[in-house]
Every structure is written in structure tokens, then in C-alpha cells.
Amino acid sequence: MARGELMKKLLASYGRDDEFRAIAEQIILEEEQKNNRVLARSLRQTLDHASNRAPPPRALAPLIPFPxxxxxxxxxxxxxxxxxxxxxxxxxxxxxxxxxxxxxxxxxxxxxxxxxxxxxxxxxxxxxxxxxxxxxxxxxxxxxxxxxxxxxxxxxxxxxxxxxxxxxxxxxxxxxxxxxxxxxxxxxxxxxxxxxxxxxxxxxxxxxxxxxxxxxxxxxxxxxxxxxxxxxxxxxxxxxxxxFEKPDREMTEHFLALKFKNIKTAFDPTSHVGSLEGYSFAEIERICVQAIKAAVIERRKEVRELDFRHAVADEIRRRSGTARLQHLED
Ligand SMILES: Nc1ncnc2c1ncn2[C@@H]1O[C@H](COP(=O)(O)OP(=O)(O)OP(=O)(O)O)[C@@H](O)[C@H]1O
Ligand SMILES: [Mg+2]
Missing domain, CATH: 3.40.50.300 (P-loop containing nucleotide triphosphate hydrolases)
Structure with missing residues (x-):
């Protein structure tokens, strides 16, 4: 079959794995018959490699209108x-x-x-x-x-x-x-x-x-x-x-590194892992955000250790307030 026709068929088979493979095989066969061995071998390797990978997500299906x-x-x-x-x-x-x-x-x-x-x-x-x-x-x-x-x-x-x-x-x-x-x-x-x-x-x-x-x-x-x-x-x-549990030390360290990834600091945030035991991710996130905000407000280029300590203290205060309210409700 003419190469152009095969290419058209190949594109039309998008999303139908078996058909795609059959056409790709045909292209490789034609290259072998034309004695283009190097190209044929390289196409075969590419095809084998691609089919060994997990298939792509299947949800590109059209959306049914929601009732x-x-x-x-x-x-x-x-x-x-x-x-x-x-x-x-x-x-x-x-x-x-x-x-x-x-x-x-x-x-x-x-x-x-x-x-x-x-x-x-x-x-x-x-x-x-x-x-x-x-x-x-x-x-x-x-x-x-x-x-x-x-x-x-x-x-x-x-x-x-x-x-x-x-x-x-x-x-x-x-x-x-x-x-x-x-x-x-x-x-x-x-x-x-x-x-x-x-x-x-x-x-x-x-x-x-x-x-x-x-x-x-x-x-x-x-x-x-x-x-x-x-x-x-x-x-x-x-x-x-x-x-989904509260983070252990290792996860807290990972989370702090993530939150300060693109932020300049004058200290190592991960050294504060010990003081964050028992906090949820959302609470630790709030601490990080407050510490970073303090530097932004004062137009500083770096977050300081003191910013972080203050943010932790605020979270502790907030928590103890929440605990008292909880107690009143019980
Ligand atoms: N495991 C986590 N990794 C990274 N960030 C997290 C993680 N858990 C929570 N966060 C941060 O805290 C925010 C709130 O988390 P999320 O809404 O997923 O909590 P939840 O478990 O659904 O809580 P709830 O029971 O109140 O619905 C997230 O948007 C994210 O910023
Ligand atoms: Mg939720």
C-alpha cells in the first residue's frame, strides 16, 4: 500500500490499540521489503517499547451530560x-x-x-x-x-x-x-x-x-x-x-521541604520537625504560610527562624483555643 495511505490509516486508528499495531506492523514490513533494514529495526524497537508501557488513561471518553x-x-x-x-x-x-x-x-x-x-x-x-x-x-x-x-x-x-x-x-x-x-x-x-x-x-x-x-x-x-x-x-x-494519618517525622520533613522549595530561608525549616509532632498537614501548611507572609509583609528577601517560631506559637495558641471551645461544647 502507498505510504501516504498507510499514514492516513495509522492516524485514523488513534485510540484503537489493536488496529494501530496492525498498521504499524504493515509499515515495518514494507520497509523490510524495500530493504530499509536499519529503519525497519528501529521502528520495530520503538513499537515494542511503546506497547510494553502501560496504556494511557482511558478517560478521554466524551463526557455524558450530568443530569x-x-x-x-x-x-x-x-x-x-x-x-x-x-x-x-x-x-x-x-x-x-x-x-x-x-x-x-x-x-x-x-x-x-x-x-x-x-x-x-x-x-x-x-x-x-x-x-x-x-x-x-x-x-x-x-x-x-x-x-x-x-x-x-x-x-x-x-x-x-x-x-x-x-x-x-x-x-x-x-x-x-x-x-x-x-x-x-x-x-x-x-x-x-x-x-x-x-x-x-x-x-x-x-x-x-x-x-x-x-x-x-x-x-x-x-x-x-x-x-x-x-x-x-x-x-x-x-x-x-x-x-490518611497525621504525618510522622519523615513525612513532616518532606512536607516542609516541599513548602519551602522556592522560598529563601535563613534557617533550615526541616530542623523544626520535632516541634510539629501531632499536627495535621493543613496545620503545618498554615504555619509555613504565616512564616512566609511575615517576610513578605516586612519586605524581607528571606524567611527567618523567628518568623517560623512565631507562626508555630500562633498555631499552638489557636489550637488551645479550639480545645477550650471543644471542651465547652462537650
Ligand atoms: N498529605 C498531604 N500532602 C500535602 N498537603 C496536604 C496533605 N494533606 C493535607 N494537605 C494540605 O492541607 C489542605 C487540606 O487538606 P484536605 O482538604 O485534603 O484534608 P481532608 O483530609 O480532606 O480534611 P477534612 O476531613 O477536613 O475534609 C490541602 O489542600 C493541602 O494544602
Ligand atoms: Mg476533605
Missing amino acids: DAANDFVERVEPEHTKSDIVLSKANIRIFSGLIQEFRRADDIRRSGLPVRSKLLFCGPPGCGKTLCTQIFAGELGLPLFVVKIDRLISSYLGETATNVRKIFEFARKQPCVLFLDEFDALARSRDDTSEHNELRRVVNSLLIFIDRIKPKGFLVAATNLDQSLDPAVWRRFDEVIW
Whole structure:
């Protein structure tokens, strides 16, 4: 076949791996027949190398319009962060790369009669990366991210909630996406609370049944900062439970290095790891931001150790205030 025709066919096969490979093989064969051995060998090596790599994310699929009725409690979020912005434990890095590989090889896994993990529960204290990680995970998978506001979903129009829930789940069944049930605690709480309205309990239970039945095309991710108190009926509906804990020393050091990466300092921020034990990432981030701001306000080129110490002191004060308020509420 004329080279031009083959090139056209090659481009037209974009996204269809088998067809692409067959045409590429044909091009290589023609080069061999023309005695262009060096070129043929080099093309063959390139093709073999490319097909050994993991296939690209599959979510370049067209977006199905989101049901209108659900606009009030679902929003599409564009991930603003990449994996270099997050600090994860070694265990979580391993879990997430496993999940991403599993997603990319989902067809092979299913063909082997094995299940693919697609329903994830993220647990852990506030400010430790559950929401951030969901965004980055969706971005890494190349999937659109839809965030469901559960508290709004269950508190709004009770009568219509079940229908809306059905629409959302129907959507996630067809559209490869990450469907994120943030503030999943709202749901767990409603189930616990015996004084709740019957209708609400019914809705909550039907939501759990939907979660049970759904086989998402992408992932269903739920996040909660309730841990042990979470109802076992909720836990068992997920294929994987992933913990986001407060950072240990090593992670704190990594996080400080990340936050001061492009900032000039007159001290080594990572030497303060010891004074940050027990803080969440979000709290440590606030300390870093306050310290950097102090230098900006005084038009200094460098952040000083004292800026950092003051920011830590402010955080301690803020925390003790929060603890007192908590105590008053108990
Ligand atoms: N593991 C992390 N690595 C890097 N930054 C983090 C991490 N965890 C939290 N942060 C920082 O703290 C902010 C808040 O974190 P995030 O919203 O992900 O917490 P969360 O676990 O979802 O908390 P909540 O339970 O309150 O919803 C993030 O936007 C990010 O700036
Ligand atoms: Mg969150």
C-alpha cells in the first residue's frame, strides 16, 4: 500500500490499540521489503517499547451530560494539583499505584474473571489529604472528578432525594469518572441517629444500597473523618479502606521541604520537625504560610527562624483555643 495511505490509516486508528499495531506492523514490513533494514529495526524497537508501557488513561471518553436535577449537589471539579504536591505514606503510595495499574489493566483483569477494585473509603483526621488526594488521583487516572455534597443531598428535598441519588449513580455507571462522596460522615451520622426522621433513614439506607450495587466505570470514593465509630455496614461496602494519618517525622520533613522549595530561608525549616509532632498537614501548611507572609509583609528577601517560631506559637495558641471551645461544647 502507498505510504501516504498507510499514514492516513495509522492516524485514523488513534485510540484503537489493536488496529494501530496492525498498521504499524504493515509499515515495518514494507520497509523490510524495500530493504530499509536499519529503519525497519528501529521502528520495530520503538513499537515494542511503546506497547510494553502501560496504556494511557482511558478517560478521554466524551463526557455524558450530568443530569440537571443533580446540579445542586454535584459539581465537576478540575484538579489543580499533581502528585508532586502531596506527601503520602509509603503504604499509601503502594496502594494508589496498585489501584492505578489495576484501572489501566481493568479489561485484562475482568477477562481473567477477577474483580477490579473501584469503591474506596478514605478515612482519617481533618487536614490530612483525603480531598486533595482524590483530586490528584482523578488527575492521574485522567478521569473527570464529580463531587457529591452528601449533607446537601440528604437534607434538601427529602421526597426527591432517592430519585436524585438514582440519577447520580446511573450517571457514574455509564461515565468513567471519579464520583466523590465528600463529608461521608454526614451519612454515617444520619444512620446512627435514632431520633432521625424515618424518611431520612430510608433515604440513607437506599444510598447505602446503591453504593453496594454500583459497579462504577471509574471509581467511587467516599471520605470521612470518623474512624472506628463508622458503622460496619458502611465499611463492608467498600473494596478498599485507605487511611490518611497525621504525618510522622519523615513525612513532616518532606512536607516542609516541599513548602519551602522556592522560598529563601535563613534557617533550615526541616530542623523544626520535632516541634510539629501531632499536627495535621493543613496545620503545618498554615504555619509555613504565616512564616512566609511575615517576610513578605516586612519586605524581607528571606524567611527567618523567628518568623517560623512565631507562626508555630500562633498555631499552638489557636489550637488551645479550639480545645477550650471543644471542651465547652462537650
Ligand atoms: N498529605 C498531604 N500532602 C500535602 N498537603 C496536604 C496533605 N494533606 C493535607 N494537605 C494540605 O492541607 C489542605 C487540606 O487538606 P484536605 O482538604 O485534603 O484534608 P481532608 O483530609 O480532606 O480534611 P477534612 O476531613 O477536613 O475534609 C490541602 O489542600 C493541602 O494544602
Ligand atoms: Mg476533605
